[in-house]
Amino acid sequence: MARLVALSEGLTGRIYELKVDQTTVGRVDDNTIQIAEPSVSSHHCEIILQGAECVVKDLNSTNGTFVNGQKVTTQSPIKPGQVLRLGQIDLRYETGDTPASAPAAPSAPPPPKKLPEQTLAVPRGVQFNELAQEAKAVSFDKNSAFSKKSNKGTIMFIGIAVAVGVIVIAFIVYILLQQVSN
Secondary structure, rough: EEEEOOOOOOOOOOOOEOOOEEEEEOOOOOOOEOOOOOOOOOOOEEOOOOOOEEEEEOOOOOEEEEEEOOEEOOEEEEEEOOEEEOOEEEEEEEEEOOOOOOOOOOOOOOOOOOOOOOOOOOOOOOOOOHHOOOOOOOOOOOOOOOOOOHHHHHHHHHHHHHHHHHHHHHHHHHHHHHHHHH
């Protein structure tokens, strides 16, 4: 029987049997296989058994679905022994012919975890081909976005505000003097 064996820490050795032709995998409990881990999308991927062949279909997951490190854009075949990566979780695909090299699943299920309410996006980092690109030269001359800006506008605003303030105070004093003299 086809199955997925968890390789990631915290799930190591857990076995997920693929008992039906279409198996959905995701974080929420309406999936056939539920993996309560923040990097796994609520509905991450679908595993389709077609006779002796198996196909993995990504369901527009946040952190991607990978087969042996290759990103699954729509769907991809998976062979026994290959590693399926969902977010930060690694699962090895096995069939009845494949010897299990991982320990057996625990006899008692672990206590239920509180599920995260949304998918945690895993930072991708820098790709190797991005490192090879030349860095753009940054100029710090007067026309550059990083050049020192002029304070003329700020100084003008403060000057006008002070002048208006003096006029307002003078007007109030004038009115008070008029009322006192009457």
